[in-house]
Amino acid sequence: MKSVIVIGAGGAGLVAALSAYENGAKVTVITKEYPTRSQTSMAQGGINAVLSEEGGDSIEIHIQNTLKSASALADEQVVSFMCKEAPNAIRWLDSIGVPFSRNDKSKIAQRKLGGAYAPRACYAQDYTGLKILHTLYDRCQEAGIEILNERYLLEFITNKDNNNKSFVCGVSVLNKRSGEVEAYEAKSVIVATGGYSRVYHDYSTNSVSTTGDGIALAHRAGVRLSDMEFIQFHPTALKNSSILISESARGAGGYLLNSKGERFINELLPRDEVARAIYDEMAKGYDIFLDIRHLGTEFIENELPQEAKLAKLYENVDPSVELIPIKPAAHYTMGGIEVDKNSSTCINGLFAVGECANHRVHGANRLGGNSLLELVVFGKQAGENAAKYICDFDKKVDLSAQKKSFEDQIIKIKEFSNEINFYEKQRELGELFYKNLGIKREKSAMQALLNEVKEMKAVLPKMGVSDKTKEYNTNLIEFLEFKNILDLSELVLISAISRQESRGAHFRVDFPSADDKKFKAHTIIEERMVSYED
Amino acid sequence: MKINIKRGEVLCYEIQAKNQTLLEVLNEIKTTQDSSLAYSSGCRSGVCGSCAMRVNGREILACSYHVQDGDLVEPLNNAPVIRDLVVDMDKAYGFNAKAKAYLSADIDNILITHEEQKINELQSDCILCGSCYSACPVYAVNSEFLGPFALTRVWRYVSDKREQNPKEKIDNIQTNGVWDCTLCNACTLVCPQGISSKADIEKLRARSALVGYMDPNFASFGFSGGFDGSPIF
Numbered sequence: 001m002k003s004v005i006v007i008g009a010g011g012a013g014l015v016a017a018l019s020a021y022e023n024g025a026k027v028t029v030i031t032k033e034y035p036t037r038s039q040t041s042m043a044q045g046g047i048n049a050v051l052s053e054e055g056g057d058s059i060e061i062h063i064q065n066t067l068k069s070a071s072a073l074a075d076e077q078v079v080s081f082m083c084k085e086a087p088n089a090i091r092w093l094d095s096i097g098v099p100f101s102r103n104d105k106s107k108i109a110q111r112k113l114g115g116a117y118a119p120r121a122c123y124a125q126d127y128t129g130l131k132i133l134h135t136l137y138d139r140c141q142e143a144g145i146e147i148l149n150e151r152y153l154l155e156f157i158t159n160k161d162n163n164n165k166s167f168v169c170g171v172s173v174l175n176k177r178s179g180e181v182e183a184y185e186a187k188s189v190i191v192a193t194g195g196y197s198r199v200y201h202d203y204s205t206n207s208v209s210t211t212g213d214g215i216a217l218a219h220r221a222g223v224r225l226s227d228m229e230f231i232q233f234h235p236t237a238l239k240n241s242s243i244l245i246s247e248s249a250r251g252a253g254g255y256l257l258n259s260k261g262e263r264f265i266n267e268l269l270p271r272d273e274v275a276r277a278i279y280d281e282m283a284k285g286y287d288i289f290l291d292i293r294h295l296g297t298e299f300i301e302n303e304l305p306q307e308a309k310l311a312k313l314y315e316n317v318d319p320s321v322e323l324i325p326i327k328p329a330a331h332y333t334m335g336g337i338e339v340d341k342n343s344s345t346c347i348n349g350l351f352a353v354g355e356c357a358n359h360r361v362h363g364a365n366r367l368g369g370n371s372l373l374e375l376v377v378f379g380k381q382a383g384e385n386a387a388k389y390i391c392d393f394d395k396k397v398d399l400s401a402q403k404k405s406f407e408d409q410i411i412k413i414k415e416f417s418n419e420i421n422f423y424e425k426q427r428e429l430g431e432l433f434y435k436n437l438g439i440k441r442e443k444s445a446m447q448a449l450l451n452e453v454k455e456m457k458a459v460l461p462k463m464g465v466s467d468k469t470k471e472y473n474t475n476l477i478e479f480l481e482f483k484n485i486l487d488l489s490e491l492v493l494i495s496a497i498s499r500q501e502s503r504g505a506h507f508r509v510d511f512p513s514a515d516d517k518k519f520k521a522h523t524i525i526e527e528r529m530v531s532y533e534d
Numbered sequence: 535m536k537i538n539i540k541r542g543e544v545l546c547y548e549i550q551a552k553n554q555t556l557l558e559v560l561n562e563i564k565t566t567q568d569s570s571l572a573y574s575s576g577c578r579s580g581v582c583g584s585c586a587m588r589v590n591g592r593e594i595l596a597c598s599y600h601v602q603d604g605d606l607v608e609p610l611n612n613a614p615v616i617r618d619l620v621v622d623m624d625k626a627y628g629f630n631a632k633a634k635a636y637l638s639a640d641i642d643n644i645l646i647t648h649e650e651q652k653i654n655e656l657q658s659d660c661i662l663c664g665s666c667y668s669a670c671p672v673y674a675v676n677s678e679f680l681g682p683f684a685l686t687r688v689w690r691y692v693s694d695k696r697e698q699n700p701k702e703k704i705d706n707i708q709t710n711g712v713w714d715c716t717l718c719n720a721c722t723l724v725c726p727q728g729i730s731s732k733a734d735i736e737k738l739r740a741r742s743a744l745v746g747y748m749d750p751n752f753a754s755f756g757f758s759g760g761f762d763g764s765p766i767f
């Protein structure tokens with residue numbers, strides 16, 4: 001039996017693994033990719049921490065900024081813990097070798113991101129996530145932590161103890177290479193599988209693997225989810241590919257223009273306001289562009305090289321003389337697996353951390369730079385607690401029966417009739433979500449979408465895979481991901497329909513203001529039903 | 535337009551592509567023509583290193599390459615092909631641990647100047663796409679050669695002011711390491727991040743010399759070789 005299994009090898013998973021290891025546990029990390037390919041590599045902007053109060057910033061202000069952005073839906077105590085731990089988190093990253101950019105005093109450099117009072121985001125050029133992730137990976141190599149690559153999580157396996165309380169006792173995974181189902185017994189499991197923005201498919205800035213698997217499967221195992229309707233849209237993704245053009249383009253003085261060449265909003269307002277303004281212009285039938293021509297070729301080459309490269313590659317425009325076509329796209333999912341103050345889910349031994357978890361620090365809207373921070377602070381906590389938990393674990397586990405049942409399930413899925421191409425449905429779903437559950441929402445459109453989702457679920461057996469091969473069957477993996485996406489779609493929809501108010505990233509055209517009396521509370525999903533909790 | 539994809543045998547696909555990246559084209563083929571095609575992708579924007587493959591013999595990232603009529607797409611070289619364009623990177627990534635490409639101990643509160651930071655800024659841009667291993671002629675014949683990205687990573691840590699035991703790392707790269715490279719520069723030419731493992735290897739050689747190591751080729755043959763380090767026999 002394994003001691004601690006971490007599912008997911010992004011920033012959250014690797015920090016949790018290192019922390020469990022440092023606390024004496026034997027750790028195994030499982031990922032459907034390779035660790036360094038995780039979405040964490042994409043983060044550019046930075047990671048928040050108040051390292052000095054010289055410029056007038058303080059931990060208290062970091063807490064306030066975070067709470068404000070969260071629109072009264074964050075837990076003040078947890079936010080306060082995270083912001084206080086932030087300087088330690090950076091110190092630790094520095095101590096293991098993260099090559100942060102430096103300032104003139106040879107200390108870690110910081111820059112200002114949206115919603116922050118002061119320059120607070122520590123960064124490593126435009127490669128903050130990449131360099132943090134790779135350094136964590138190197139650290140895991142040093143520690144000799146076992147990493148099982150290219151294994152796709154199928155299920156969290158649970159059992160009941162003498163008090164009829166559920167505990168986790170292992171996972172089953174599909175080895176992508178061999179096509180075999182593998183079941184691993186474990187005393188504790190940490191979920192770190194990332195968010196669910198790919199519900200929006202082509203309308204998301206995220207990595208293609210951000211399909212919410214861990215969240216969907218945890219819910220199937222009986223875990224509560226929360227705040228699933230809160231999804232942050234980034235105002236400037238490239239029009240065709242949804243690849244992120246970072247805020248720095250607007251920060252440096254870039255304009256947003258409609259097809260008439262008119263500016264229509266103060267570009268420096270918070271993300272959700274800018275995104276809504278763009279949405280309104282698009283609803284009028286306009287195309288939207290980012291204009292950085294006036295900044296000059298030299299400035300663009302020196303200060304925005306990444307943006308220029310991406311615009312050229314994906315939109316075929318030269319931003320020093322042409323407009324960059326953009327649209328808002330789904331960027332970050334605030335909701336996820338409900339955890340307590342110890343990063344534990346409601347199933348014993350099952351912990352969750354990172355974008356897949358809801359630690360109630362982002363509330364209705366995440367502050368830029370806080371999610372990398374969350375990975376480190378709560379990754380450490382989850383690892384510690386998992387290591388503690390396994391010390392008292394004394395149960396016997398036998399998973400041979402489960403393994404057989406998963407094998408049968410895979411065989412069954414391969415027998416689905418494949419009359420309907422699920423890739424088409426997935427694309428359709430993403431488009432519908434963008435239109436009807438995107439920046440602006442309204443009851444009847446969401447209700448229609450919910451029916452559509454239910455319809456898709458009902459015809460799943462008519463979908464399936466055309467590739468029946470065992471080895472490296474990505475057709476099968478993508479179908480399994482689509483199933484998870486459909487599951488989560490329904491949960492996001494029922495949460496959004498139920499919340500009859502506007503708050504943070506959730507904007508209801510039919511209920512345009514906040515309703516604190518009814519909805520200053522977290523949306524809880526338990527067994528696919530919605531309720532509210534403080 | 536037509537593109538050819540090596541899937542064991544070479545298959546030809548007819549596609550409607552106008553100024554599209556190879557990754558977009560692969561996605562199009564997979565979702566509309568032939569869902570059995572296997573390849574890897576992730577971020578779509580050149581930072582996750584998942585979609586390295588070869589086009590007309592040269593390593594590229596599928597997400598950063600625009601397809602041309604008649605292109606031949608193949609998996610990376612020098613790694614076992616699992617299926618179609620997917621190769622097994624476990625062994626290649628394993629060289630990072632073998633080369634001890636990590637900080638040897640945690641260290642607190644070290645001041646690092648701009649200049650000190652610049653020393654390994656480029657090297658830490660590596661996305662572990664594996665293109666350099668695919669292109670390296672030495673790795674092709676010596677499967678124990680530590681290889682370009684692992685040695686670049688060693689430089690990244692050896693040159694880091696926070697590393698307290700650089701000597702140990704230098705000791706560790708003498709066999710199947712810095713002296714086995716022919717400095718052919720193939721790795722540099724294919725790196726999507728503009729990294730030159732060759733240049734990093736040269737710097738590691740200089741460091742090795744500083745602590746008393748000698749080019750084993752020179753040691754056995756005297757100073758008869760070219761001093762650029764090119765092979766002398």
Ligand SMILES: Cc1cc2nc3c(=O)[nH]c(=O)nc-3n(C[C@H](O)[C@H](O)[C@H](O)COP(=O)(O)OP(=O)(O)OC[C@H]3O[C@@H](n4cnc5c(N)ncnc54)[C@H](O)[C@@H]3O)c2cc1C
Pocket residue numbers: 007008009010011012013030031032033034035038039040041042043044045046047128129151152153154192193194195205206207209210213214244331332353354355356368369370371372373375
């Ligand atoms: C373009 C972009 C820019 C960003 N910039 C910033 C920024 O500047 N600052 C900031 O704070 N945040 C930023 N974010 C957000 C931040 O990067 C993410 O929230 C964070 O990286 C999530 O990390 P994670 O470890 O939770 O998950 P991920 O990094 O997404 O990792 C998930 C892991 O789980 C594995 N996994 C998933 N499903 C399965 C399965 N079924 N079986 C096995 N393994 C599985 C994956 O393989 C992967 O290893 C940005 C996000 C994007 C997309």
Ligand code: SF4
Pocket residue numbers: 659660661662663664665666667682683686724725726727728729731
């Ligand atoms: S050094 Fe360059 S080519 Fe080699 S793995 Fe790193 S990014 Fe890829």
Ligand code: SF4
Pocket residue numbers: 669670671672673681682714715716717718719720721722731732735
């Ligand atoms: S320069 Fe050295 S490491 Fe690079 S490809 Fe040539 S032999 Fe390999």
